[in-house]
Amino acid sequence: MQALILKDFYVMWKQTRIFLLVILVFSAIPGSFNAVFAVIYSAMLPYTAMAYDERSKWNQLAAMMPYSDRDIVLSKYAFGWLFLLAATVASLVLQAALSLVWPAAGSASPAALLLALCVSVCVLDLTLPLMFRFGTERGRLLMFFIIFLVCGSAGAVAGIAPDLNGNAYFALTLSAAALAAVVLTVLSVPFSIRLYRRKRR
Known part of the structure; x- marks a missing residue:
């Protein structure tokens, strides 16, 4: 599976360097929304791959190679997780560097970014x-839903995180988000494997 992740990384680096640069730029712009958006936007990288x-x-080529359906599906999840963590x-x-150099600009709190990571997953x-299930070609309409979900999630996290930072409810909110991410991952991965196998038949 490591080779599959490397393959996706090389393709992304060669074909869509600007895409990665946009994420890095947003990460460095002052304000909670920009940094949160950079993290959540990284969740779209597996779709490009x-x-x-x-x-x-x-x-079709992978079907002739010693990769199981589980490896192929899980590699896309792992590819997304790695970029989410990197972002x-x-x-x-x-x-953090921005807050030291330019305190008046305002920067995203670690609370907002941790919550954004959970929401991104x-x-x-x-x-x-x-x-x-539908593929990237037939699923073009799904991209509008995904973009809406990404932007809406970024706005929601950026909006509530400052109010929750240091608040007693933040630990509960973050725990709930982390639990939701774990539960959805446990359900999503085997479901995707079944869908992938059904599509190949």
């Missing part, structure tokens, strides 16, 4: 099965 797979007929760490570092878990 899947689109390139479909255009290059990668799935979160980058936002934490850049926002939930977005990934809800939308990846749809992409495995």
